[in-house]
Amino acid sequence: VADLSEKSVILVVDDDADSRGTLADLLSRRGYVVESAENGKQAFEYLNRSKPALVILDLMMPVMSGWEFLELQQKDPNLRGLPVFVMTASGLVGDIKANALIRKPIDFGMLMSMVNQALEPEHAGH
Amino acid sequence: MSLAKFIRTDTERILGEWEDFAKTLGVGAVLPKWVLRAHAKAILQSIAEDMERPQLDIERDAKVKGEAVHGPIEQVAAVHVDLRIDSGLDLLQIIAEYGALRACVLHLWDATDAEGFARGGEEIIRFTEAIDQGIAESVSVYEQRETKYRDRFLGMLGHDLRNPLNSIALCAISLAEAAHLNEQQFTTVSRIQNSVRRLDRMVGDVLDFARGRLGSPMPINRTRANLGTLAREIADEVQSANPGFSVRLTVSDNLTGDWDVERLKQLFSNLLLNAIQHGSGKDIGVTVETEGDLILIVVRNEGRPIPKESLGIIFDPLVHGRVSDQNKTGLGLGLFIVSEIVSAHQGTIAVSSSAEAGTIFSIRLPRHQS
DSSP states (O other): OGGGGOOOOOEEESSOOHHHHHHHHHHHHHOOOOEEEESSSHHHHHHHHHHEEEEEEESSSSSSOHHHHHHHHHHOTTTSSEEEEEEESSSOOSSOOOSEEESSSHHHHHHHHHHHHHHHHTTOOO | OOOHHHHHHTTTHHHHHHHHHHTGGGGGGSSOHHHHHHHHHHHHHHHHHHHHHHHHHHHHHHHTTTOHHHHHHHHHHHHHHHHHHHHTTTTHHHHHHHHHHHHHHHHHHHHHHHHHTTTTTHHHHHHHHHHHHHHHHHHHHHHHHHHHHHHHHHHHHHHHHHHHHHHHHHHHHHHHHHEEEEEEEHHHHHHHHHHHHHHHHHHHHHHHHHHTTTTTTOOOEHHHHHHHHHHHHHHHHHHOOOSSSEEEEEEOOOEEEEEEEHHHHHHHHHHHHHHHHHHHEEEEEEEEEETTTEEEEEHHHOOOOHHHHHTTTTTTTTTGTTSSOOOOOOOHHHEEEEEEEETTOOOEEEEEETTTTEEEEEEEEESSSO
């Protein structure tokens, strides 16, 4: 059994509880440690405590949207380099600074290959 | 007394009469007095000011041609229309307010100074032009606001429909990974996944349809790509999903340009699926080649020719209800969306159909945005 402390942590930020929960389950089954947040504000609260290897971020969310999250992230020198995959159910996303843009409904196979590629050096197997 | 002077000296009387009319306008009946009067006074003052200054020929020409002017009347009208939209008035009610303002001013001027009114032809023309400027600005601002709300609404609609779809898709994957699924259970899960894909396409089509019908142009995100490569990717995909058909693709060299890649994939996919769905033959020919500065895409299928009277409406949305064809299923938005994609890329699309040549869709696209 692999040591959990060696696993990459992925922060899933989505206000849709069903999507968030199922995505977290699927990622966990592949050996990632998954943290969840319901909006950009909760995501920042988590980032103040800990730094994940990757953030998977929805755009249209109440309280603090994904666009606002990205804007604040870019302004923070400690978070600027944090990889972020944006997922969106909207057709128009505008000009965003993110490592990947994934349309909902998610092509999970494609998402996994992108996640594995992004985290390969630190993620053992799966 | 000049009309401009009358407007300035009798503003309160005009506003009183106008206010009585405005109260009869639907929601106007429940608006407080200050809201009703807000900016109406400023509109009258800006009109009087405009009438008191000599009009340049260039300004007169611009008004006659309906060209955009951004003077004091437009500035006041823009604020007024914003306030009225926020109060719940629709465009017709806003225009009716201007009509009432014109009627009140002219009626009261005639009642107060019949002589001045009788020889005030030139001034009345100028006043009417000023009212028209206010209406034109109101329509323009209203349209801009409508477009913004419409886009936001469509964005929200797509979002609200796709989020549960996303959840279903992820749950289906989760189910598929569960241990000990028998063959029938696997088939059930894969049916869920297929249905999600179909629903997702339909959501996209309906949103494109709504956007097109509501007058918003299709947004295009151009990146450098080779059209031949895109055509091959989609032809392979459609071919593998429809093994009973034969998709023959011919591409020439030099097919690079700036396109919205996802939209052009959708274009190829819709045209090929249309050929599969409606052609009676098994062969579908696709060529992508250069034609001068343009790229020419031709998709051809065999089968019963499309009647002449149907060719003219083939790109209209929801055309299925009007054209009798037992083969047709779905919403009938595929070709409408193709024509929207072509138009957003500043291209042209044509269709011809005969028993000898089959049905041929010809699309010409410029390589870059002009």
